[in-house]
Amino acid sequence: MKFSIGDPVYIKSNDEEGKIIEFISNDMAKVKADEGGSYHVYLSDLEHPYLRWFLDKNKKQKKTTNHIDQIFPEKKSTRQKQLPDGVYLVFFPIYVIDGMEERIDKVKIYFYNETENEYLAFYDCFLKNENLFSLETKIFPNQDFYMHDVKFEDIASAPNFKCRFIDTFNSQLDFENIISIKPKKLFEYINNIKFDNKAFFHVLLFEKIIPKPKKEVIVHQTMLKEVEKNEENHFTFKDALSKSKYVVDLHIEKLYINYKYLAPSEMLDIQLKEFQNALEFAIATHQKSIFFIHGIGKGSLKNEIHLRLNQTKWVHKYVNEYNNKYGYGATEVFFRY
Numbered sequence: 001m002k003f004s005i006g007d008p009v010y011i012k013s014n015d016e017e018g019k020i021i022e023f024i025s026n027d028m029a030k031v032k033a034d035e036g037g038s039y040h041v042y043l044s045d046l047e048h049p050y051l052r053w054f055l056d057k058n059k060k061q062k063k064t065t066n067h068i069d070q071i072f073p074e075k076k077s078t079r080q081k082q083l084p085d086g087v088y089l090v091f092f093p094i095y096v097i098d099g100m101e102e103r104i105d106k107v108k109i110y111f112y113n114e115t116e117n118e119y120l121a122f123y124d125c126f127l128k129n130e131n132l133f134s135l136e137t138k139i140f141p142n143q144d145f146y147m148h149d150v151k152f153e154d155i156a157s158a159p160n161f162k163c164r165f166i167d168t169f170n171s172q173l174d175f176e177n178i179i180s181i182k183p184k185k186l187f188e189y190i191n192n193i194k195f196d197n198k199a200f201f202h203v204l205l206f207e208k209i210i211p212k213p214k215k216e217v218i219v220h221q222t223m224l225k226e227v228e229k230n231e232e233n234h235f236t237f238k239d240a241l242s243k244s245k246y247v248v249d250l251h252i253e254k255l256y257i258n259y260k261y262l263a264p265s266e267m268l269d270i271q272l273k274e275f276q277n278a279l280e281f282a283i284a285t286h287q288k289s290i291f292f293i294h295g296i297g298k299g300s301l302k303n304e305i306h307l308r309l310n311q312t313k314w315v316h317k318y319v320n321e322y323n324n325k326y327g328y329g330a331t332e333v334f335f336r337y
Contacts, residue, residue: 003029003046010049011041013146017049039135040148081114081142086207088112089161089179090144092200093152093190104152104190109161110200111145115208118168123147127159129260138168158182162297163205166327173209174327176296212321212328247291248278250301271301276308279333283314286337295329305331 003009007020009031022030024040031046032038092108111121123135125148133148150159160180167173181189181203189201252259252267255274259267275292282290294301302320309318309331316336323330 003043003048008049009046010052011045012047013041013045020046033137035138039137040133082144083112083114083202084207085114087115087119087139087165087205088202089163089205090200090202091155091189093193094149106149106151107155108149109147111139111147112202113139113141113143113145116141117208119165120168121145122162122164124162125150125159126162127154127157129262131260132159139165155181156183156186158186164296165205165209167209171324171327172211172322174212174322175206175209176327176329177205178297179203179205245278245281245290246287247293248274249293250275251293251295268301268304272304272308275305279308279312282333283312283335287335289332289334291326291330291332293326293330296327302331309333 003020005020005022008017009020010017011031011033016033016035018031018033018038020029021032021038024030027043028040029043029046030038031041088111090110090112092110093104094106094108095102096105109125111123113119118141119139121135121137121139123133125132125134132150132154135147137145139145158180160178162176162178164174164176166175193199193201250271252262252271255270256262256267262270271294278290278292292305294305296302306318306320309315314335314337316334318331318333320328320331322328323332
């Protein structure tokens with residue numbers, strides 16, 4: 001069956017309709033679902049929805065009268081909970097016969113939501129700074145959600161699985177973490193499921209999301225060092241104000257085009273230089289405050305930023321709390337001159 005970008009499609013595996021927005025490979029496309037979110041789908045799982053539309057239209061035209069004794073409650077999902085309460089990253093090894101031996105060819109990766117909450121999920125799989133797969137979708141209560149396959153040689157190379165979940169009905173419940181399974185731990189998981197005769201192994205992401213406490217730091221004057229001022233720099237105050245930034249996004253993809261080819265230490269160096277330049281400029285133009293968007297991740301960038309703020313004169317305090325725009329991934333700095 002042939003498809004083109006922009007074609008409406010019906011996704012057979014999850015009974016949804018959407019539109020093709022990109023072709024990933026010869027057998028996979030990226031689809032934006034009508035109900036929200038976009039994800040990768042195999043072409044074999046797609047079909048044109050026109051026949052369904054025609055049949056549904058005919059069904060709607062045949063109106064019937066239902067009596068009260070003919071109305072039955074909606075059928076609920078019969079899916080049984082397979083894991084304790086929580087949200088999990090689940091791995092299904094797929095085996096093939098190679099000669100006389102059985103080996104793992106690939107691993108299928110799922111989200112398992114064993115809670116009563118609905119989440120907006122963001123997922124990225126990275127291997128050596130290469131993005132293998134990205135996904136943004138809704139995860140419904142008590143649902144398992146297939147995402148993609150990873151070759152066994154890739155998963156044995158310890159890729160990073162970046163996961164973020166936001167509660168659909170309470171955006172302050174925001175969880176983000178990066179999971180990496182080292183080779184030794186991977187083979188331990190595989191041996192355990194073979195011994196226990198199970199089909200998958202899993203990693204708990206969280207049992208429930210707990211709102212993070214407000215973090216506010218008052219910088220004491222005895223800790224401070226003055227930002228160096230270059231007296232040879234000549235600029236007009238009016239020009240400086242026009243260039244002032246009140247929000248500085250330090251995500252590496254915003255700062256460097258070819259960031260995928262950088263080592264983690266090089267990325268951090270670029271981000272800190274941008275931070276330092278913006279901080280010094282804000283002080284030079286007597287800004288009252290500034291936001292630095294650093295993300296959550298492992299916290300290396302945030303910790304380094306907070307360390308430098310503690311050592312900078314004119315910084316009165318800084319706050320890392322939930323923000324409607326940036327979640328917990330930003331620090332607001334307040335100055336006192």
